[in-house]
Amino acid sequence: MLAAGPVYTRERGGGANLALAMNFDFSPEEGAFQAEVEAFLAQNQSPDVMDTNPEQLSQTVDTPAKRAFMAQLAEQGWLGMSWPKAYGGAELPGIYDFLLTESLARWGAPQPGKGVGIVGKTIIRHGNEKLKSYFLPRIIRGEIEFAIGYSEPQAGSDAANMQLKAERDGAGWRINGQKIWTTSAHFADWYWFGARTDPAASKHRGITLFLLEMNHPGLTIRPTWTIGDERTNEVFFDDVWVSDDFVVGEAHHGWTYICEALDLERFAMMPVGPLEKKVEALCEYLASGERDGESLKQTAHVRQTTAQLVTQLEVARMLQRRVISEAIKGGVPTVESSMYKLFMTQLGQRVSNAALDLLGPEGQLKPGQDGAPLAGRFERSYRYTVVDTIGGGTSEIQKNIIARRGLDLPFRN
Numbered sequence: 001m002l003a004a005g006p007v008y009t010r011e012r013g014g015g016a017n018l019a020l021a022m023n024f025d026f027s028p029e030e031g032a033f034q035a036e037v038e039a040f041l042a043q044n045q046s047p048d049v050m051d052t053n054p055e056q057l058s059q060t061v062d063t064p065a066k067r068a069f070m071a072q073l074a075e076q077g078w079l080g081m082s083w084p085k086a087y088g089g090a091e092l093p094g095i096y097d098f099l100l101t102e103s104l105a106r107w108g109a110p111q112p113g114k115g116v117g118i119v120g121k122t123i124i125r126h127g128n129e130k131l132k133s134y135f136l137p138r139i140i141r142g143e144i145e146f147a148i149g150y151s152e153p154q155a156g157s158d159a160a161n162m163q164l165k166a167e168r169d170g171a172g173w174r175i176n177g178q179k180i181w182t183t184s185a186h187f188a189d190w191y192w193f194g195a196r197t198d199p200a201a202s203k204h205r206g207i208t209l210f211l212l213e214m215n216h217p218g219l220t221i222r223p224t225w226t227i228g229d230e231r232t233n234e235v236f237f238d239d240v241w242v243s244d245d246f247v248v249g250e251a252h253h254g255w256t257y258i259c260e261a262l263d264l265e266r267f268a269m270m271p272v273g274p275l276e277k278k279v280e281a282l283c284e285y286l287a288s289g290e291r292d293g294e295s296l297k298q299t300a301h302v303r304q305t306t307a308q309l310v311t312q313l314e315v316a317r318m319l320q321r322r323v324i325s326e327a328i329k330g331g332v333p334t335v336e337s338s339m340y341k342l343f344m345t346q347l348g349q350r351v352s353n354a355a356l357d358l359l360g361p362e363g364q365l366k367p368g369q370d371g372a373p374l375a376g377r378f379e380r381s382y383r384y385t386v387v388d389t390i391g392g393g394t395s396e397i398q399k400n401i402i403a404r405r406g407l408d409l410p411f412r413n
């Protein structure tokens with residue numbers, strides 16, 4: 001077990017009193033599973049499926065090869081490992097989902113995140129029989145891709161402010177309005193989204209969660225390209241009718257399920273592997289590189305900068321393990337997750353920034369341009385990592401959570 005016994009305690013009182021004691025060894029079974037996954041990935045290594053320069057949260061490309069790879073993961077029994085046996089799972093602890101996701105992310109391979117985690121686990125807990133019998137077998141066979149629609153023009157950090165309008169119409173709901181930033185909408189099969197079904201209720205009430213086929217008439221998807229060359233989308237609803245059968249859980253209780261799904265997913269949300277690979281690649285390059293006839297590794301500035309980055313990477317790993325340790329004990333690691341997300345995504349920016357500095361003027365050449373060091377990886381990374389500190393909750397929001405919930409520093413007007 002990752003964290004046997006009372007290995008991590010946080011003492012509150014008086015604010016910033018964080019006392020830690022941790023033991024992060026994996027059990028022999030967990031270690032064996034990790035080795036099995038790594039061997040599988042080495043054997044099935046393919047540029048059609050794996051991004052050799054993976055970014056932290058990148059998951060926005062879909063191809064037949066990637067779908068086939070997901071089916072292979074399913075055949076291995078690695079999708080839904082922590083689901084109940086009654087729904088095809090293995091009832092393994094969530095640490096197995098984490099180990100799988102970390103390895104997949106490190107290799108730049110597709111990850112099962114949204115379907116198995118957010119959608120599958122919420123349907124298991126709250127879905128009606130029809131949703132269970134349709135979606136769960138398909139998710140566990142790796143057949144469906146989902147897009148998640150919470151954000152709207154007036155609802156980002158404050159997602160509970162969503163205004164997409166769903167009005168009662170017969171045995172279902174008629175939906176009009178707009179979502180933004182829906183990553184994967186252009187290739188997903190199903191849309192998992194929240195809409196306001198009771199405008200008279202307070203902000204956190206009156207939201208309902210729905211499932212809708214992505215090719216449903218009345219749904220329009222338009223691309224939004226990010227600074228990191230990645231596509232996300234605006235989604236417009238024009239008189240879209242959804243049957244009650246596709247309401248998840250109880251109407252008007254959607255916000256509770258959205259928050260619960262986030263809690264269930266903390267294991268597998270933000271792998272550190274891609275950042276590790278980036279730092280490794282940078283160190284290898286610097287170890288053998290030269291500038292103006294001088295070995296880079298002999299340069300004091302290069303040595304000091306890389307030593308600092310590697311040290312900070314170790315801090316990120318430890319923060320991630322605190323999230324896992326707390327979750328394994330059955331806790332809800334909200335503060336730990338915020339600390340990890342804040343530090344890890346800002347470290348991603350520091351690494352790219354330092355890399356561009358250390359690589360010299362050529363470091364600004366883009367992927368595909370002649371003479372780009374490390375195939376332009378850090379030029380792309382410099383732009384991409386801007387997005388990491390926004391998606392999944394901005395850095396300011398993480399700081400608010402740490403201050404308010406971790407340090408008892410509530411904000412009052």
Ligand SMILES: Cc1cc2nc3c(=O)[nH]c(=O)nc-3n(C[C@H](O)[C@H](O)[C@H](O)COP(=O)(O)OP(=O)(O)OC[C@H]3O[C@@H](n4cnc5c(N)ncnc54)[C@H](O)[C@@H]3O)c2cc1C
Nearest residue numbers: 148149150151156157181182183387390391392393394396
């Ligand atoms: C590439 C990308 C992919 C995304 N994918 C999805 C997706 O698939 N599905 C989905 O639903 N959403 C998605 N999002 C949306 C993402 O969750 C939001 O962008 C994020 O929550 C921030 O919301 P916002 O963009 O509306 O910014 P705002 O909330 O408007 O924030 C603007 C600025 O104000 C700051 N701020 C806001 N509130 C506070 C506060 N209380 N205290 C201090 N500072 C504050 C923010 O930190 C930020 O700097 C994605 C976003 C990006 C960039």
